């Protein structure tokens with residue numbers, strides 16, 4: 001049996017989840033996702049839990065049981081509950097070993113369940129999750145500082161937040177494997193339903209939430225569906241059946257991927273902070289590209305260089321269209337100066353990214369030029385100091401973005 005079928009089958013079997021036979025797991029543009037293997041009509045019910053509905057959900061309540069079943073956990077928890085209801089972030093950091101909210105409980109429960117390996121009820125679920133997960137909270141401080149405030153601050157908060165689970169598990173006597181704990185935190189951030197761990201900046205978040213609701217939970221199978229703006233499915237919490245269900249919003253053709261919306265109110269920044277990716281759109285692409293750059297290069301010089309590049313890009317945003325020409329010249333001159341200083345350390349791929357970032361900026365400024373091709377030519381001109389048309393004519397459209405620093409320094 002192929003792996004994808006096995007994952008769904010195991011989930012069905014372990015948690016009594018009903019999953020339509022029309023679904024299968026494949027690799028698509030967003031990594032692994034759920035695809036249709038036959039036509040799905042509008043409003044078809046695709047995933048629902050009929051038999052033991054709530055059994056398949058790892059809720060905060062169940063996470064609490066997992067945590068509390070550990071010897072000494074009760075005492076550690078009780079200690080905190082006896083004297084704190086709401087507390088400041090600083091307090092939590094000082095007393096983190098005893099303060100757990102829904103997110104922390106889930107993180108700790110996952111960590112403990114991983115220790116149990118095959119004996120864990122959640123083993124099938126945990127095995128269905130990719131081994132490698134990435135979220136911005138994993139960036140180190142230097143890297144985080146490369147991000148703009150909107151990205152940086154939530155990530156920094158989340159980075160602090162994980163210290164709470166770390167402290168608690170340490171208090172239980174565990175030696176923490178940071179990689180595994182980061183994985184657990186990533187799972188909760190990117191795969192939990194209904195909660196709002198992202199609001200960790202607010203004080204209210206630290207109200208103890210050891211509740212019995214099922215609306216903040218991890219949900220096997222449904223969490224395999226990727227996000228797209230133009231989503232074709234939606235999930236609903238069925239109060240009567242106390243079950244999560246997935247319905248198609250429109251007809252889905254055979255072979256098409258299923259998409260949901262992870263929360264209509266989520267901003268691009270929240271998506272980035274929680275799920276570790278951005279939808280290819282607008283300004284946010286810049287942050288994303290910066291991450292890609294960061295992943296491929298890593299030394300101070302390069303980061304300084306890129307940071308100053310991005311600063312220039314951001315500065316451009318504030319300029320009026322009349323400044324366009326001057327700005328582009330300035331950027332061009334600065335780029336060349338920087339290129340000379342830094343030398344040829346950057347690879348072509350990174351130049352391409354910088355070029356694309358700038359190009360997006362140029363394109364976005366509609367007042368400047370409604371003709372995108374011409375805006376693009378302008379970027380090439382500014383970058384290469386040569387006639388864009390020559391470049392395009394002789395090398396074709398694809399080579400336009402392959403700018404090398406040898407080009408830049410030659411023209412400086």
Ligand SMILES: C[S@@+](CC[C@H](N)C(=O)[O-])C[C@H]1O[C@@H](n2cnc3c(N)ncnc32)[C@H](O)[C@@H]1O
Nearest residue numbers: 030031032190191223224225226227275276277
């Ligand atoms: C709830 S899981 C979805 C299933 C996941 N792709 C998997 O293999 O298990 C959320 C994660 O899927 C990925 N993802 C979902 N939608 C995406 C998209 N539109 N583009 C890129 N990655 C996406 C991100 O890594 C995100 O953190």
